[in-house]
Amino acid sequence: MLNRYVVAAVAVAVSLVIRLALDPFLGDESPLLAFVVAVAAAGLFGGLGAGLFATGLSAVLGDFFFVGGRFQVGSLSVADVVRMGLFISEGIAISFLAGQLRGKNESLEMLTAELKESNEALNTFVRTVSHDLRAPLRAMSGYAEILNQDFSSQLPPQGRDYAVRITVAAHGLDDMVNNLLEYTRLERVGPASEVASLDRVMQGVIRHLADDIRQSGARVEVQAGLGEVIAHPATLELILVNLVANGLKFVEPGRVPVVSVRSTLRGGTRRITVRDNGIGVAAAKQAAIFQPFVRLNTEAFFVGSGLGLALVARGAARMGGACGVDSDGVSGSEFWIELSEAHTGGSGVGSDSDR
Protein backbone atom coordinates (compact mmCIF):
# COMPACT_ATOMS: atom_id res chain seq x y z
CA MET A 1 0.00 0.00 0.00
CA LEU A 2 1.42 3.36 -1.08
CA ASN A 3 -0.39 5.25 1.63
CA ARG A 4 1.76 4.11 4.55
CA TYR A 5 4.99 5.03 2.74
CA VAL A 6 3.56 8.50 2.16
CA VAL A 7 2.82 8.72 5.88
CA ALA A 8 6.38 7.53 6.66
CA ALA A 9 7.82 10.23 4.34
CA VAL A 10 5.63 12.90 5.96
CA ALA A 11 6.75 11.80 9.45
CA VAL A 12 10.39 12.03 8.40
CA ALA A 13 9.76 15.46 6.83
CA VAL A 14 8.15 16.74 10.03
CA SER A 15 11.11 15.46 12.07
CA LEU A 16 13.48 17.20 9.64
CA VAL A 17 11.66 20.51 10.02
CA ILE A 18 11.68 20.19 13.82
CA ARG A 19 15.40 19.36 13.86
CA LEU A 20 16.11 22.31 11.54
CA ALA A 21 14.11 24.60 13.83
CA LEU A 22 16.13 23.36 16.82
CA ASP A 23 19.42 23.73 14.95
CA PRO A 24 20.32 27.12 16.53
CA PHE A 25 20.13 25.49 19.97
CA LEU A 26 21.59 22.06 19.19
CA GLY A 27 24.25 22.80 16.55
CA ASP A 28 25.99 19.51 15.78
CA GLU A 29 24.64 17.72 18.86
CA SER A 30 22.08 14.85 18.53
CA PRO A 31 21.82 15.13 14.73
CA LEU A 32 19.58 12.07 14.34
CA LEU A 33 17.51 11.97 17.53
CA ALA A 34 14.44 13.66 16.03
CA PHE A 35 14.28 11.00 13.28
CA VAL A 36 13.87 8.17 15.81
CA VAL A 37 10.39 9.51 16.55
CA ALA A 38 9.54 9.49 12.82
CA VAL A 39 10.69 5.86 12.49
CA ALA A 40 8.59 4.79 15.48
CA ALA A 41 5.52 6.62 14.13
CA ALA A 42 5.97 5.13 10.63
CA GLY A 43 6.43 1.62 12.09
CA LEU A 44 3.34 1.87 14.30
CA PHE A 45 1.20 3.17 11.47
CA GLY A 46 2.57 1.23 8.49
CA GLY A 47 4.38 -1.80 9.92
CA LEU A 48 7.94 -3.07 9.34
CA GLY A 49 8.25 -1.89 5.70
CA ALA A 50 7.23 1.68 6.45
CA GLY A 51 9.58 1.77 9.46
CA LEU A 52 12.56 0.61 7.38
CA PHE A 53 11.65 3.08 4.66
CA ALA A 54 11.59 5.88 7.25
CA THR A 55 14.94 4.69 8.64
CA GLY A 56 16.59 4.81 5.20
CA LEU A 57 15.11 8.18 4.31
CA SER A 58 16.13 9.59 7.70
CA ALA A 59 19.69 8.30 7.27
CA VAL A 60 20.07 9.98 3.86
CA LEU A 61 18.49 13.27 4.98
CA GLY A 62 20.37 13.21 8.29
CA ASP A 63 23.62 12.68 6.45
CA PHE A 64 22.83 15.53 4.02
CA PHE A 65 21.67 18.07 6.61
CA PHE A 66 23.38 17.31 9.89
CA VAL A 67 26.06 14.56 9.89
CA GLY A 68 29.56 15.13 8.50
CA GLY A 69 29.82 18.03 6.09
CA ARG A 70 26.64 20.01 6.03
CA PHE A 71 24.48 19.95 2.87
CA GLN A 72 26.44 17.10 1.32
CA VAL A 73 26.13 13.34 1.27
CA GLY A 74 29.14 11.31 2.44
CA SER A 75 32.50 12.71 3.69
CA LEU A 76 31.93 11.15 7.12
CA SER A 77 34.46 10.84 9.95
CA VAL A 78 34.82 7.53 11.82
CA ALA A 79 32.65 8.92 14.65
CA ASP A 80 30.02 9.91 12.07
CA VAL A 81 30.00 6.43 10.57
CA VAL A 82 29.54 4.90 14.03
CA ARG A 83 26.75 7.42 14.73
CA MET A 84 25.03 6.56 11.40
CA GLY A 85 25.43 2.82 12.02
CA LEU A 86 23.93 3.11 15.48
CA PHE A 87 20.98 5.11 14.15
CA ILE A 88 20.30 2.61 11.37
CA SER A 89 20.40 -0.39 13.71
CA GLU A 90 18.18 1.45 16.18
CA GLY A 91 15.78 2.25 13.34
CA ILE A 92 15.66 -1.39 12.24
CA ALA A 93 14.98 -2.57 15.80
CA ILE A 94 12.25 0.03 16.34
CA SER A 95 10.63 -0.76 12.97
CA PHE A 96 10.62 -4.44 13.82
CA LEU A 97 9.04 -3.92 17.27
CA ALA A 98 6.50 -1.36 16.02
CA GLY A 99 5.59 -3.66 13.15
CA GLN A 100 4.97 -6.54 15.54
CA LEU A 101 2.90 -4.35 17.83
CA ARG A 102 0.82 -3.24 14.89
CA GLY A 103 0.29 -6.82 13.70
CA LYS A 104 -0.81 -7.92 17.17
CA ASN A 105 -3.20 -5.00 17.37
CA GLU A 106 -4.70 -5.85 14.00
CA SER A 107 -5.23 -9.52 14.81
CA LEU A 108 -6.73 -8.54 18.15
CA GLU A 109 -9.17 -6.23 16.40
CA MET A 110 -10.05 -8.96 13.92
CA LEU A 111 -10.54 -11.45 16.73
CA THR A 112 -12.79 -9.03 18.60
CA ALA A 113 -14.89 -8.45 15.48
CA GLU A 114 -15.14 -12.21 14.86
CA LEU A 115 -16.16 -12.85 18.46
CA LYS A 116 -18.78 -10.15 18.30
CA GLU A 117 -20.15 -11.59 15.08
CA SER A 118 -20.33 -15.16 16.35
CA ASN A 119 -21.90 -13.94 19.59
CA GLU A 120 -24.57 -12.15 17.59
CA ALA A 121 -25.13 -15.21 15.42
CA LEU A 122 -25.48 -17.36 18.54
CA ASN A 123 -27.99 -14.94 20.02
CA THR A 124 -30.04 -14.90 16.83
CA PHE A 125 -29.95 -18.68 16.76
CA VAL A 126 -31.10 -18.99 20.36
CA ARG A 127 -33.85 -16.45 19.74
CA THR A 128 -35.12 -18.27 16.64
CA VAL A 129 -34.97 -21.71 18.23
CA SER A 130 -36.66 -20.53 21.41
CA HIS A 131 -39.40 -18.95 19.37
CA ASP A 132 -39.90 -22.01 17.17
CA LEU A 133 -40.02 -24.24 20.24
CA ARG A 134 -43.08 -22.44 21.46
CA ALA A 135 -45.57 -23.77 18.87
CA PRO A 136 -45.01 -27.52 19.51
CA LEU A 137 -44.83 -26.74 23.22
CA ARG A 138 -48.22 -25.06 23.08
CA ALA A 139 -49.57 -28.12 21.28
CA MET A 140 -48.17 -30.58 23.88
CA SER A 141 -49.53 -28.79 26.90
CA GLY A 142 -52.80 -28.04 25.10
CA TYR A 143 -53.57 -31.67 24.24
CA ALA A 144 -52.56 -32.82 27.72
CA GLU A 145 -54.99 -30.30 29.15
CA ILE A 146 -57.74 -31.48 26.81
CA LEU A 147 -57.12 -35.07 27.98
CA ASN A 148 -57.52 -33.85 31.54
CA GLN A 149 -60.60 -31.76 30.98
CA ASP A 150 -62.59 -33.65 28.35
CA PHE A 151 -61.57 -37.27 28.89
CA SER A 152 -60.76 -37.52 32.56
CA SER A 153 -63.79 -39.74 33.21
CA GLN A 154 -62.52 -42.25 30.62
CA LEU A 155 -58.94 -42.29 31.94
CA PRO A 156 -57.80 -44.50 34.83
CA PRO A 157 -56.17 -42.55 37.71
CA GLN A 158 -52.67 -43.33 36.46
CA GLY A 159 -53.55 -42.03 33.00
CA ARG A 160 -54.87 -38.80 34.53
CA ASP A 161 -51.67 -38.51 36.56
CA TYR A 162 -49.54 -38.86 33.42
CA ALA A 163 -51.57 -36.21 31.61
CA VAL A 164 -50.98 -33.85 34.55
CA ARG A 165 -47.27 -34.63 34.44
CA ILE A 166 -47.11 -33.75 30.74
CA THR A 167 -48.75 -30.40 31.51
CA VAL A 168 -46.31 -29.65 34.35
CA ALA A 169 -43.29 -30.61 32.23
CA ALA A 170 -44.53 -28.47 29.35
CA HIS A 171 -44.96 -25.48 31.67
CA GLY A 172 -41.41 -25.99 32.98
CA LEU A 173 -40.06 -26.06 29.44
CA ASP A 174 -42.09 -22.97 28.62
CA ASP A 175 -40.50 -21.11 31.56
CA MET A 176 -37.09 -22.14 30.29
CA VAL A 177 -37.79 -20.93 26.76
CA ASN A 178 -39.09 -17.62 28.10
CA ASN A 179 -35.96 -17.17 30.23
CA LEU A 180 -33.75 -17.94 27.23
CA LEU A 181 -35.60 -15.32 25.21
CA GLU A 182 -35.18 -12.77 28.02
CA TYR A 183 -31.49 -13.65 28.27
CA THR A 184 -30.84 -12.98 24.57
CA ARG A 185 -33.03 -9.87 24.72
CA LEU A 186 -30.79 -8.42 27.45
CA GLU A 187 -27.89 -8.58 25.02
CA ARG A 188 -29.54 -5.87 22.94
CA VAL A 189 -30.29 -3.53 25.83
CA GLY A 190 -28.20 -0.37 25.66
CA PRO A 191 -26.68 1.45 28.64
CA ALA A 192 -29.16 2.45 31.36
CA SER A 193 -30.30 6.07 31.23
CA GLU A 194 -33.70 6.29 32.87
CA VAL A 195 -34.56 7.24 36.41
CA ALA A 196 -36.42 4.28 37.88
CA SER A 197 -38.41 4.46 41.10
CA LEU A 198 -37.62 1.31 43.07
CA ASP A 199 -40.94 1.62 44.89
CA ARG A 200 -42.82 1.50 41.60
CA VAL A 201 -40.68 -1.33 40.24
CA MET A 202 -41.29 -3.36 43.41
CA GLN A 203 -45.05 -2.83 43.05
CA GLY A 204 -44.74 -4.46 39.63
CA VAL A 205 -42.67 -7.29 41.09
CA ILE A 206 -45.27 -8.02 43.76
CA ARG A 207 -48.06 -7.92 41.18
CA HIS A 208 -46.09 -10.27 38.92
CA LEU A 209 -45.47 -12.77 41.73
CA ALA A 210 -48.88 -12.43 43.43
CA ASP A 211 -49.88 -16.04 42.63
CA ASP A 212 -46.57 -17.51 43.83
CA ILE A 213 -46.68 -15.47 47.03
CA ARG A 214 -50.22 -16.58 47.76
CA GLN A 215 -49.51 -20.24 47.00
CA SER A 216 -46.39 -20.39 49.17
CA GLY A 217 -48.00 -18.39 51.98
CA ALA A 218 -44.84 -16.29 52.00
CA ARG A 219 -44.31 -13.00 53.77
CA VAL A 220 -42.69 -10.37 51.55
CA GLU A 221 -41.52 -7.25 53.39
CA VAL A 222 -40.65 -4.25 51.27
CA GLN A 223 -39.00 -1.25 52.90
CA ALA A 224 -40.92 1.99 52.30
CA GLY A 225 -39.05 4.61 50.27
CA LEU A 226 -36.52 2.45 48.42
CA GLY A 227 -35.27 5.43 46.41
CA GLU A 228 -34.50 5.92 42.73
CA VAL A 229 -31.72 4.55 40.55
CA ILE A 230 -30.44 4.88 37.00
CA ALA A 231 -31.75 1.76 35.24
CA HIS A 232 -34.05 0.24 32.65
CA PRO A 233 -37.25 -0.21 34.61
CA ALA A 234 -38.15 -3.41 32.71
CA THR A 235 -34.72 -4.98 33.24
CA LEU A 236 -34.70 -3.96 36.90
CA GLU A 237 -38.13 -5.53 37.36
CA LEU A 238 -36.92 -8.73 35.69
CA ILE A 239 -33.94 -8.86 38.08
CA LEU A 240 -36.03 -8.28 41.20
CA VAL A 241 -38.71 -10.75 40.08
CA ASN A 242 -36.00 -13.40 39.79
CA LEU A 243 -34.43 -12.58 43.15
CA VAL A 244 -37.73 -12.52 45.04
CA ALA A 245 -38.95 -15.66 43.22
CA ASN A 246 -35.75 -17.45 44.27
CA GLY A 247 -36.42 -16.43 47.85
CA LEU A 248 -39.90 -17.98 47.61
CA LYS A 249 -38.63 -21.10 45.88
CA PHE A 250 -35.48 -22.25 47.63
CA VAL A 251 -36.90 -22.83 51.08
CA GLU A 252 -36.93 -26.10 52.98
CA PRO A 253 -40.29 -27.83 52.63
CA GLY A 254 -42.68 -26.91 55.40
CA ARG A 255 -41.05 -23.59 56.13
CA VAL A 256 -42.86 -20.30 55.45
CA PRO A 257 -40.68 -18.16 53.15
CA VAL A 258 -39.86 -14.68 54.41
CA VAL A 259 -38.33 -12.32 51.87
CA SER A 260 -37.35 -8.75 52.71
CA VAL A 261 -36.32 -6.10 50.20
CA ARG A 262 -34.43 -2.97 51.28
CA SER A 263 -31.98 -0.49 49.87
CA THR A 264 -29.03 1.49 51.22
CA LEU A 265 -27.12 4.39 49.75
CA ARG A 266 -23.33 4.59 49.90
CA GLY A 267 -21.47 7.21 47.89
CA GLY A 268 -23.26 7.47 44.55
CA THR A 269 -24.24 3.82 44.60
CA ARG A 270 -27.47 2.31 45.82
CA ARG A 271 -27.45 -1.30 46.96
CA ILE A 272 -30.74 -3.18 46.80
CA THR A 273 -30.77 -6.32 48.95
CA VAL A 274 -33.18 -9.23 48.82
CA ARG A 275 -32.88 -11.34 51.96
CA ASP A 276 -34.54 -14.74 52.39
CA ASN A 277 -34.78 -17.46 55.02
CA GLY A 278 -34.07 -20.24 52.54
CA ILE A 279 -31.45 -22.93 52.24
CA GLY A 280 -28.55 -20.50 51.66
CA VAL A 281 -25.64 -20.77 49.22
CA ALA A 282 -22.35 -22.34 50.32
CA ALA A 283 -19.34 -20.01 49.95
CA ALA A 284 -17.67 -22.27 47.39
CA LYS A 285 -20.70 -22.09 45.10
CA GLN A 286 -21.44 -18.39 45.36
CA ALA A 287 -19.57 -17.39 42.19
CA ALA A 288 -20.92 -20.27 40.09
CA ILE A 289 -24.62 -19.56 40.61
CA PHE A 290 -24.51 -16.45 38.43
CA GLN A 291 -23.42 -18.52 35.42
CA PRO A 292 -26.09 -19.73 32.97
CA PHE A 293 -27.51 -23.23 33.50
CA VAL A 294 -25.96 -23.87 36.89
CA ARG A 295 -28.42 -25.38 39.29
CA LEU A 296 -27.22 -26.45 42.67
CA ASN A 297 -30.31 -28.26 43.82
CA THR A 298 -31.62 -31.11 41.79
CA GLU A 299 -34.25 -32.17 44.30
CA ALA A 300 -37.72 -32.24 42.83
CA PHE A 301 -39.11 -29.52 45.09
CA PHE A 302 -36.62 -26.92 43.89
CA VAL A 303 -37.81 -26.11 40.42
CA GLY A 304 -36.26 -23.67 38.01
CA SER A 305 -34.58 -23.27 34.65
CA GLY A 306 -31.09 -22.56 35.95
CA LEU A 307 -31.14 -19.22 34.16
CA GLY A 308 -32.66 -16.92 36.78
CA LEU A 309 -29.44 -15.68 38.39
CA ALA A 310 -27.66 -15.53 35.03
CA LEU A 311 -30.42 -13.12 33.98
CA VAL A 312 -29.77 -11.12 37.15
CA ALA A 313 -26.02 -10.95 36.50
CA ARG A 314 -26.34 -10.04 32.84
CA GLY A 315 -29.10 -7.52 33.50
CA ALA A 316 -27.08 -5.79 36.24
CA ALA A 317 -23.98 -5.71 34.04
CA ARG A 318 -25.94 -4.25 31.10
CA MET A 319 -27.09 -1.41 33.36
CA GLY A 320 -23.52 -0.72 34.49
CA GLY A 321 -24.12 -2.24 37.91
CA ALA A 322 -22.98 -5.23 39.92
CA CYS A 323 -24.54 -8.11 41.81
CA GLY A 324 -23.60 -10.74 44.34
CA VAL A 325 -24.69 -12.85 47.26
CA ASP A 326 -23.84 -13.01 50.95
CA SER A 327 -24.70 -16.25 52.68
CA ASP A 328 -23.32 -18.52 55.40
CA GLY A 329 -24.67 -21.48 53.46
CA VAL A 330 -27.21 -22.43 56.11
CA SER A 331 -29.57 -19.74 57.28
CA GLY A 332 -30.76 -17.92 54.21
CA SER A 333 -29.07 -15.72 51.63
CA GLU A 334 -28.83 -12.04 50.95
CA PHE A 335 -28.68 -11.27 47.23
CA TRP A 336 -27.77 -7.75 46.24
CA ILE A 337 -27.46 -5.55 43.18
CA GLU A 338 -25.79 -2.17 43.01
CA LEU A 339 -26.82 0.61 40.63
CA SER A 340 -26.07 4.31 40.31
CA GLU A 341 -28.21 6.50 42.53
CA ALA A 342 -30.49 8.78 40.48
CA HIS A 343 -29.93 11.98 42.46
CA THR A 344 -26.20 12.10 43.13
CA GLY A 345 -24.82 15.57 43.81
CA GLY A 346 -28.26 17.18 43.92
CA SER A 347 -30.01 18.47 47.02
CA GLY A 348 -32.10 15.30 47.11
CA VAL A 349 -29.27 13.04 48.27
CA GLY A 350 -30.34 10.69 51.02
CA SER A 351 -33.88 11.94 50.88
CA ASP A 352 -35.32 8.50 51.59
CA SER A 353 -37.02 9.71 54.75
CA ASP A 354 -38.96 12.33 52.78
CA ARG A 355 -41.09 9.71 51.13
Place this chain on the structure above:
Amino acid sequence: MSAPILIVEDNPDDLVFLQRALQSTGRSAPFRIVRDGAGAIDYLMGEGDYADRLKHPLPALVLLDLNLPVASGFIVLRWLNEQPMLRRLPVVVLSSSDRDEDVNLAYDLGANAYIVKPNGLKPLGEVAEQVARFWLTMNRRPSIE
Protein backbone atom coordinates in the same frame (compact mmCIF):
# COMPACT_ATOMS: atom_id res chain seq x y z
CA MET B 1 -77.94 -16.61 10.58
CA SER B 2 -75.47 -14.30 12.25
CA ALA B 3 -72.26 -13.37 10.50
CA PRO B 4 -69.37 -15.71 11.31
CA ILE B 5 -65.83 -15.18 12.52
CA LEU B 6 -63.28 -15.87 9.77
CA ILE B 7 -60.32 -17.70 11.30
CA VAL B 8 -57.12 -17.44 9.26
CA GLU B 9 -54.74 -19.98 10.78
CA ASP B 10 -52.40 -22.63 9.34
CA ASN B 11 -51.26 -24.41 12.48
CA PRO B 12 -53.59 -27.44 12.87
CA ASP B 13 -52.99 -27.66 16.64
CA ASP B 14 -53.78 -24.02 17.22
CA LEU B 15 -56.94 -24.53 15.13
CA VAL B 16 -58.07 -27.40 17.36
CA PHE B 17 -57.55 -25.28 20.49
CA LEU B 18 -59.14 -22.18 18.99
CA GLN B 19 -62.25 -24.03 17.78
CA ARG B 20 -62.61 -25.72 21.16
CA ALA B 21 -62.23 -22.37 22.92
CA LEU B 22 -64.79 -20.65 20.67
CA GLN B 23 -67.27 -23.52 21.03
CA SER B 24 -67.02 -23.40 24.81
CA THR B 25 -67.80 -19.68 25.01
CA GLY B 26 -71.47 -20.61 25.14
CA ARG B 27 -72.25 -18.05 22.46
CA SER B 28 -72.03 -20.64 19.70
CA ALA B 29 -70.30 -18.08 17.55
CA PRO B 30 -70.22 -19.57 14.04
CA PHE B 31 -66.83 -19.60 12.36
CA ARG B 32 -65.21 -20.34 9.02
CA ILE B 33 -61.62 -21.43 8.56
CA VAL B 34 -59.05 -20.66 5.86
CA ARG B 35 -55.49 -21.94 6.04
CA ASP B 36 -53.42 -19.20 4.42
CA GLY B 37 -53.40 -15.55 3.38
CA ALA B 38 -54.42 -16.23 -0.23
CA GLY B 39 -57.38 -18.27 1.03
CA ALA B 40 -58.41 -15.36 3.23
CA ILE B 41 -58.34 -12.94 0.28
CA ASP B 42 -60.32 -15.39 -1.91
CA TYR B 43 -62.91 -15.86 0.83
CA LEU B 44 -63.35 -12.13 1.42
CA MET B 45 -63.66 -11.45 -2.31
CA GLY B 46 -66.11 -14.34 -2.72
CA GLU B 47 -64.03 -15.96 -5.43
CA GLY B 48 -63.29 -19.54 -6.46
CA ASP B 49 -64.41 -22.01 -3.79
CA TYR B 50 -66.03 -19.21 -1.85
CA ALA B 51 -68.32 -17.80 -4.56
CA ASP B 52 -71.49 -18.87 -2.75
CA ARG B 53 -72.18 -16.11 -0.23
CA LEU B 54 -74.93 -18.14 1.40
CA LYS B 55 -72.46 -20.85 2.33
CA HIS B 56 -69.57 -18.46 2.87
CA PRO B 57 -71.07 -15.24 4.22
CA LEU B 58 -68.97 -12.14 4.86
CA PRO B 59 -67.60 -12.38 8.39
CA ALA B 60 -68.31 -10.02 11.28
CA LEU B 61 -64.66 -10.35 12.30
CA VAL B 62 -61.38 -11.66 10.90
CA LEU B 63 -59.16 -13.49 13.41
CA LEU B 64 -55.80 -13.32 11.65
CA ASP B 65 -52.55 -15.17 12.27
CA LEU B 66 -49.45 -13.37 10.95
CA ASN B 67 -47.10 -16.22 10.14
CA LEU B 68 -48.97 -17.84 7.25
CA PRO B 69 -48.00 -19.74 4.11
CA VAL B 70 -48.55 -18.35 0.57
CA ALA B 71 -49.41 -14.84 1.78
CA SER B 72 -48.60 -13.62 5.28
CA GLY B 73 -51.05 -11.92 7.59
CA PHE B 74 -49.37 -8.60 6.80
CA ILE B 75 -50.18 -9.05 3.11
CA VAL B 76 -53.81 -9.75 4.00
CA LEU B 77 -53.88 -6.59 6.16
CA ARG B 78 -52.35 -4.47 3.38
CA TRP B 79 -54.76 -5.88 0.80
CA LEU B 80 -57.75 -5.28 3.07
CA ASN B 81 -56.64 -1.71 3.67
CA GLU B 82 -56.77 -1.07 -0.10
CA GLN B 83 -60.35 -2.35 -0.53
CA PRO B 84 -63.03 0.38 -0.66
CA MET B 85 -65.60 -1.50 1.46
CA LEU B 86 -63.79 -4.42 3.06
CA ARG B 87 -61.33 -2.09 4.74
CA ARG B 88 -64.06 -1.45 7.30
CA LEU B 89 -63.98 -5.08 8.38
CA PRO B 90 -62.68 -5.46 11.96
CA VAL B 91 -59.47 -7.51 12.09
CA VAL B 92 -58.04 -8.96 15.29
CA VAL B 93 -54.49 -10.28 14.93
CA LEU B 94 -53.81 -13.45 16.94
CA SER B 95 -50.12 -14.23 16.65
CA SER B 96 -47.43 -16.00 18.63
CA SER B 97 -45.08 -13.08 17.97
CA ASP B 98 -44.67 -10.57 20.78
CA ARG B 99 -42.12 -8.48 18.87
CA ASP B 100 -42.83 -4.75 18.94
CA GLU B 101 -42.01 -4.51 15.22
CA ASP B 102 -44.79 -6.98 14.35
CA VAL B 103 -47.30 -5.34 16.69
CA ASN B 104 -46.61 -1.85 15.33
CA LEU B 105 -46.62 -2.93 11.68
CA ALA B 106 -49.96 -4.73 12.18
CA TYR B 107 -51.53 -1.55 13.56
CA ASP B 108 -49.92 0.55 10.81
CA LEU B 109 -51.60 -1.74 8.28
CA GLY B 110 -55.00 -1.26 9.88
CA ALA B 111 -55.41 -4.06 12.43
CA ASN B 112 -58.06 -3.26 15.04
CA ALA B 113 -56.51 -5.29 17.86
CA TYR B 114 -53.45 -7.43 18.50
CA ILE B 115 -53.49 -10.44 20.82
CA VAL B 116 -50.42 -12.57 21.55
CA LYS B 117 -51.42 -16.25 21.48
CA PRO B 118 -51.57 -17.25 25.11
CA ASN B 119 -50.14 -20.45 26.50
CA GLY B 120 -52.60 -22.91 27.92
CA LEU B 121 -56.23 -23.62 27.24
CA LYS B 122 -57.67 -21.53 30.04
CA PRO B 123 -56.10 -18.25 28.90
CA LEU B 124 -57.05 -19.09 25.30
CA GLY B 125 -60.62 -19.73 26.42
CA GLU B 126 -60.62 -16.30 28.06
CA VAL B 127 -59.37 -14.70 24.84
CA ALA B 128 -62.10 -16.43 22.82
CA GLU B 129 -64.74 -15.39 25.33
CA GLN B 130 -63.63 -11.74 25.40
CA VAL B 131 -63.22 -11.50 21.62
CA ALA B 132 -66.64 -13.01 20.97
CA ARG B 133 -68.28 -10.83 23.60
CA PHE B 134 -66.70 -7.58 22.50
CA TRP B 135 -66.53 -7.93 18.72
CA LEU B 136 -69.77 -9.86 18.12
CA THR B 137 -72.10 -8.30 20.66
CA MET B 138 -70.79 -5.01 22.03
CA ASN B 139 -69.10 -3.66 18.94
CA ARG B 140 -71.28 -1.87 16.37
CA ARG B 141 -70.48 -3.33 12.97
CA PRO B 142 -69.87 -1.27 9.84
CA SER B 143 -71.99 -1.80 6.72
CA ILE B 144 -70.19 -3.61 3.93
CA GLU B 145 -71.93 -4.23 0.62
